[in-house]
Amino acid sequence: xxxxxxxxxxxxxxxxxxxxxxxxxxxxxxxxxxxxxxxxxxxxxxxxxxxxxxxxxxxxxxxxxxxxxxxxxxxxxxxxxxxxxxxxxxxxxxxxxxxxxxxxxxxxxxxxxxxxxxxxxxxxxxxxxxxxxxxxxxxxxxxxxxxxxxxxxxxxxxxxxxxxxxxxxxxxxxxxxxxxxxxxxxxxxxxxxxxxxxxxxxxxxxxxxxxxxxxxxxxxxxxxxxxxxxxxxxxxxxxxxxxxxxxxxxxxxxxxxxxxxxxxxxxxxxxxxxxxxxxxxxxxxxxxxxxxxxxxxxxxxxxxxxx
Numbered sequence: 001x002x003x004x005x006x007x008x009x010x011x012x013x014x015x016x017x018x019x020x021x022x023x024x025x026x027x028x029x030x031x032x033x034x035x036x037x038x039x040x041x042x043x044x045x046x047x048x049x050x051x052x053x054x055x056x057x058x059x060x061x062x063x064x065x066x067x068x069x070x071x072x073x074x075x076x077x078x079x080x081x082x083x084x085x086x087x088x089x090x091x092x093x094x095x096x097x098x099x100x101x102x103x104x105x106x107x108x109x110x111x112x113x114x115x116x117x118x119x120x121x122x123x124x125x126x127x128x129x130x131x132x133x134x135x136x137x138x139x140x141x142x143x144x145x146x147x148x149x150x151x152x153x154x155x156x157x158x159x160x161x162x163x164x165x166x167x168x169x170x171x172x173x174x175x176x177x178x179x180x181x182x183x184x185x186x187x188x189x190x191x192x193x194x195x196x197x198x199x200x201x202x203x204x205x206x207x208x209x210x211x212x213x214x215x216x217x218x219x220x221x222x223x224x225x226x227x228x229x230x231x232x233x234x235x236x237x238x239x240x241x242x243x244x245x246x247x248x249x250x251x252x253x254x255x256x257x258x259x260x261x262x263x264x265x266x267x268x269x270x271x272x273x274x275x276x277x278x279x280x281x282x283x284x285x286x287x288x289x290x291x292x293x294x295x296x297x298x299x300x301x302x303x304x305x306x307x
Contacts, residue, residue, distance in 0.1 A: 073280060089238060092171070096178075098185070109193045171256065195222075196223070200218050201218060225304075236288055245258070245259045
């Protein structure tokens with residue numbers, strides 16, 4: 001037996017009274033969180049996993065049916081339609097929100113008058129109620145008297161589209177609407193930008209690098225961890241869009257804005273198919289998990305950490 005193993009065995013003794021008190025205090029202080037997690041998070045997750053294998057309508061006892069819910073889901077045209085709508089929205093929302101928030105953060109990182117006020121103004125939409133925002137944008141994109149179409153007609157004599165009432169323009173309208181919330185990632189970008197050492201910019205400027213080259217070769221590489229974080233969050237949230245579609249279009253016209261979570265909600269709380277909707281929830285969880293794992297593998301190629 002090696003000396004280190006012998007020393008480790010000798011050091012193992014009965015736990016002292018002081019350490020026992022510290023452990024007791026530790027578990028006592030975290031017990032509210034542990035109970036909350038077990039009752040309100042882990043418990044429902046396990047229950048939904050079981051319900052996804054049953055036929056359950058709240059009123060009658062759950063009946064075990066195995067993988068029948070999953071088979072029905074993948075054979076449903078509405079499922080594939082809602083999946084495509086969500087993917088379409090994600091492909092438009094994620095790059096625009098990531099790039100838009102970054103550009104806004106770079107602008108608000110400059111020394112301009114009233115900087116704190118501008119930062120507050122651009123962040124305020126993030127804390128606004130989702131229902132209020134949805135109603136606001138439904139008026140902005142209203143085909144007859146909305147601000148967007150009125151501006152297009154007055155400025156360019158262009159008859160604007162029907163936006164939320166059009167199959168072609170419903171998702172683009174939701175994507176444009178989603179940019180209202182870029183203040184959240186903007187704030188995180190600002191923290192990343194202010195953490196870049198100024199000596200790097202000074203050295204690059206001495207070497208003759210212009211503003212664009214400094215941005216590409218210093219700013220972007222230094223904030224790649226922040227870029228990656230905002231990308232992950234944006235992807236996860238884009239797959240869970242619900243409130244705007246529920247308030248404005250109810251999934252129409254002709255399922256053009258029938259997002260996946262709206263499909264899940266209607267099966268759960270309108271059709272009371274709790275087993276079916278639980279299966280939908282687990283499919284969504286698995287899709288987000290797989291995409292997140294792939295993004296984490298991809299980040300090794302372009303994300304630069306200090307270590």
